[in-house]
Amino acid sequence: MRFLFRWLLRLASLAIVLAVVAVALVYYLASRSLPDYSKELSVAGLTADVEIVRDNSNVPHIFARSDRDAYFGLGYAHAQDRLWQMMLLRRTAQGRLSELFGRRTLETDSLIRRLDLYNLARSSVEAQTPETLDALEAYAAGVNARIEEINNSSLGRGAPEFFLFDARMPPWQPADSIAVIKVMALQLSGHLSEEVLRARTSLALDDPDRLADVLPDIPGDGVAALPEYAELAPGARRHAELAPASGEDFLMPLPERGQAGASNAWAAAPDRSASGGTLLAGDPHLGLTAPSIWYLARLQLSSGGVIGGTIPGIPAVMVGRSQQLGWAITSSYLDDQDLHLEELNPDNNNEYRTPDGWAEFRTRRSIIEIKDAAPVTITQRWTENGPVLPGSVYDLGSITPQGHVMSLSWTALSGSDTSMSAAVGLMKAGDVREAIDVSELYVAPSQNLTLIDDETVAMKTIGTFPRRAANHQSRGRLPSPGWINTNRWQGRLPYDQNPEFVAPEGGIVGNTNNKIIDRDFPRHMSFEWGDSQRVMRWRAMMQGREVHTRDSFIEAQLDTVSPAARTLLPLIGSDLWYTGEAAPEGTPERRRRQALDLLAEWNGEMNEHLPEPLIYAAWLRALQERLIRDDLGPVADAYDHVEPLFIERVFRDIDGAAAWCDVVRSAAEETCTDIARLALDDALVWIDETYGTALESLRWGDAHEAVHEHQVLGEVPILKTFVNIRQSTSGGDFTLQRGRTSGAPEHPFRNVHAAGYRGVYDFADPDSSVFIIATGQSGHLLSRHYDDLGQLWRRGEYIPMSLDPELARAAAVGVTRLRAE
Template sequence: MKIIKYVFITLVMLLLVSSAFLFFYTRHLTPKYSGEADLPGLTQTAEVLFDSYGTPHIFAESDEDAFRALGYVHAQDRLWQMELMRRIAPGRLSELFGSDLVETDVFFRTLGIHEYSKSSVEALKKRGGKMLVLAEAYLQGVNQFQKDGPTPIECTMLGVEDEPFTLEDIYNITGYMSFSFANAFKTEPAVSAFAAMGYDYLKVFDLDTTRSERIKSYTTDSNHVAIANQVNEVFNKLPLAPFIGSNSWVIAPQKSSTGRVILCNDPHIGYSQPAVWYEAHLSSPGLNYVGYHVAGVPFAFLVHSEYVANGLTMFENDDVDFYREQVNEQNPDQYWAVDHWEAFDKRREVIKVKDSADVEIEVRLTRHGPVINEAIKGLAETEAPISVWWVYFKFPNYILDAAHEMAVAKNMEDMRKAAEKIHAPGLNLMYGDNDGNVAWWAVGKLVKRPSHVNSKLILDGASGADDPQGYYEFNENPQAVNPPWGYVYSANNQPVMNIEDSTVLYPGYYLPGNRAERIVKVLEAQEKFSKDDLKNLFLDSKSISAIEMQKSLMSLVEINALNEGERTALEQFNSWDGMHEEDTYGAAIYYTWVYFIYEIAMIDDLKERFGEKGSDIFKAFMSAHLMKRSIPTFISAADSPWWDDVATETTEGRPEMVTAAFKETVRYLSDRFGEDQENWKWTNVHTLEHPHPLGAVDMLKPLFNVGPFAITGSDMVVNNQGFPFSKDKLFNVSFGPSTRRIIDFSDINNSESILPTGQSGVPFSDHYDDQSEMYIKGGWRPVYLSRTKIEENATLLTLKPTN
């Protein structure tokens, strides 16, 4: 009996000790939102007021001290995210995650963003200036917290050793951002595969194919299959989600109920935990603005002050080309460069792999850019080299200068001059100010290509005939300044510009015009808009294009071929009003039907031409913007060769394929959600979970992931809650608004914002997920510039200089 008692007491003591350890350990990891902390390097004491959602409002006596403090508080909330972000572009993920990420690292090492970052840092140090001083101050704050603060639990679990953050890391992070904006990496290889099948297979997609019958596709089957598959895998394996799209609209005084400008913006980015943006307010003699920061980058890309506000969306221009190079048969170290043989430049890369041997690669470079053959699994080295030409590498990098200058801009001309400094990625810069101006500029160096070139195909690299011919001047980019209709907007739609009485369409990978059409329709529907009206527009879930497709699909389906359950489902679909709200029925049927129309129509043809690798091309295409843009043209093409099933001796047409796809739709939804069609209600099927990289481990998911939540909105509506068009992930929301912002110049302290989860990336912080429920419900929280307003409900952390 005494032994049992002893064992029991021992177990209780162990439990108490373990509980105490966990309590104090988690408290140790939690960010410090009050009290005092030492920050060497400060010239004077800085005060950080944290509001009720953990947003830091930094008050400092110098700009440099404000950025030191920013680096410190940014790191205490997001150090793990910073660590992850800085490793993507230089190909250092394998050091954390092992051999599964080697192919991703090889791809990025080959691409060479890290080499470009090195040269950008050298150039920055040579020119010096205020931006360099502020960037280094920020890094001092980050590195001081890394030295003195607790190690993030993720770094402890993965065995990450401390390594000071550098200017090169900052440029690598912005380089990864630019890469994730470049949709050509995902789309052009798949388009080239369709072109290789013949013009009739290509013309059904919504792209410029007017010259496709004349231009040759300079690829072999293995080229486009391997590239399409590998690039798709790179995106799928990244532990942080890429940038996707965005909405923004800015209302001029004549359309505003207050008579002042109102700016709205919600950049669409893949969901992740921690959330993408870190919100911070900086106040010092030369600064007073609220900015939204990417982990590890000192300068905000989204900002507002008492004078100006900006918003960003992806421009979706095509700033990447693939070239097939010609190798000298007598000397494989040379390639043909227009009129002579030229030696490949070469560099060696060593990739360190956790719990495995290092991986060494040799990267070849041409006049166009890096050769990607060695980075593409399944693309034999004996194939003709495929090189990548990217605008990002062709100009000095001033994106950090531009971001800083936007933050301190006092008027429209300041903002415009800052925008001119960005050469890549392509962005739509939305603008409003306290003087009543509204503007939109397409930002980035837009390429001039020869008239015969279809930039969506893999091009001839040897002759020089397909090379870019130059760039448009900034004033030739699409833009609108104070238009008479009283607003500017962007939803990643196709822009048009008139230059010297001719209409210019810029090649790109623009999203369908659905969201843009809906935004314009709403903004044109009434004379004046209040802030509440515009909040409602953020959550608008009406799909105009889906209703148009509804009519087309209903005219094609062979009703007599359907059983009773399928007819009931068809009636449900036919009564759908195009909304995507909680009690919506029919939407689940629409997206599933569209998916199976593509699968049934395309898979057999792709496999006939490319074997089992045809499935890889299909997956890559279904993940690209082009797929969504092509829905109406693909389904409306009555004579398309895609409609014939190559496995049968008969010739099928659209009605047979559309009907077969509908039957497969009902089977899929019944298997996944149950045969009771009441279970197909939109918020039963459409769900969001914010994934943390370590949440992929089932045991760790409850600690790190946030959600799941039932959510309204959908793909291709203004409330853009998108999901992959794939059988295993259909309706699992993977991207959407990374923040919603509404900046009201009738009272700048009347501005509001929301993040998808919370400010902090520390799982034990109260601010890890405290905005998630509000976000799902379309809620908002105030964003103040006034210290008086901030102090009403804030805690104070005092950062003190040390000798």
């Protein structure tokens, strides 16, 4: 026995030693790719030396003697910190993820290949301005200089992820940067999903008048009645035949409904500023990832310094300021996507109907290489309207009649896309008017560009506006027959017709993705908008002060009061407050009374430390589920977020919307009060099962946890503990400090889509401007800069946004000198 014990002890000791050695080896290999920020390096491709000063927050300040060398330095810095992220974005745009991840990403690659994003990016290279071509080539050379350094010096393959996946890194090309913009356009475009949902809902409803309730228009002038989708698409399946929407594929860049893009931006003219200078605040919202999609950087160009938020892979400051100009972007919600039904020739499925008869699809075969599996060959098909989409995209198959396919018209499907030239030109614009003029080159994704110079504030919608016929059958709100001329796009509207607000009366301009114009179709811009709630709080905060300061703009940016909660709670609880009988402790009636008492004293602030936001959110979620489930069946799964305008229409009984409160499949006739009471009980049961604690002890932040998930390693056991960043957060779906919830059954209130970048710029004292990103500058999980800015972001703090070189050098974490060979 002692002999056996000794050998077991020896084997256990050996296993421990081997484990320690393995961990040490893994750490050593991974740490080899940690960038050295204090060094000198001779590189080819420079005309003069470049200096990259990393300030205390690891923001690179790139000093060069020419613009070309500055872009080279930005490419090098991006590749130092975010090489894996850049390679993943490029593979996404190329439809080559399956070479790394196997069949998990086959659907993603198939869709991207059918859209042909990368080939469109390649053909767009020659459309750029000479200055932009120079920037793209120099940036690519900077990225490739870092790749060459990694290969020559055995720097751990450049990032730890490359030890787990294919380490081959082809040289970066100018087309790669344009392709990244196209992937971002896909992530920020939501009208495709809205058209599909509107069609699915139309087919599920018995009463077509109820469609305006559950998919309400933003208040304003009315919209003319639309045909039912069944009229546009005879043979489309109704009711029980409809399948629930399919789940997302791994790394699919298609946005979930409601997460196509959101953001805030507002500006104040000198006469509305306490300091006498213009003010600008901006915080674009995207899905939370680790690392963030945003990367802070400063460039010294011939026109002066430029600083702000960049996207690795793109040689431009996308949001930020120069010495003359400040700019911010918000998703405009321009309707720049249309679905078209394409009828197949019953005698030849290689042909589809056009206004002039049958025509052949434009086709190309494409081979998708798959890790550990045989390659798959797909056939890309294009019509005159655009590419044919697979039926799995947003469950398009459920609304496509037999003998038809669905094609997509989309402004981003341009082979002469000059959006990159607009982004590069914006950095050198000298004033608001010059910035508006250069932005005519911008194609997609459409944005509202908020601008300030020393004297003027402005907002301009940029991006291509499709021209539709006045008698378009669905007005772009539903898939329409593509063989009818009036349903096809008729070119584009002139840029001068894009909404523009320069030096507005009142001195304040801004956007929260709210409705900004109310023009008649077809010059309407959009029927779908991203916000009907935050704008009410923003308007109150802007008009609540005669003059503003940098701090008042920060206060608005971080505001967590929900106007939706303030509006809806009095409506849904009007017959429940103070009307119940006394109930003993431990009964559902007593617990309901406790919840109502807490909500009665609540001001609508979605503070992470309070219980009321969680009770309110759970109640509204349960209420909407009870209202729509019996009418919509499986289509109700797509409505995973509360729509405040729908709830308000129902409880105010606008146009008979209270009919939603009656459960169709029950004999009794339920009232809205009945449904509100039942929904509150549902919510309290769910809270008890999920959190199991007294209502007073609940914390909204426990449910509204911001999860910055690593896109590849975030679900891997053990590793996810190190690569994912989790933070308790305030805010919600309808607060200015927006934290869009997931809507997923297992974690419905998890914060998954928020302001990954925040910036506030004061032109009275530009060096007092501030900014922040949601994680850290580095994408390397062993770097102290992987998440060091995350806690500042969570607490609503910022770091200085200065163009003063000496401030950058003070307490710098390193200085890299790139020597021209």
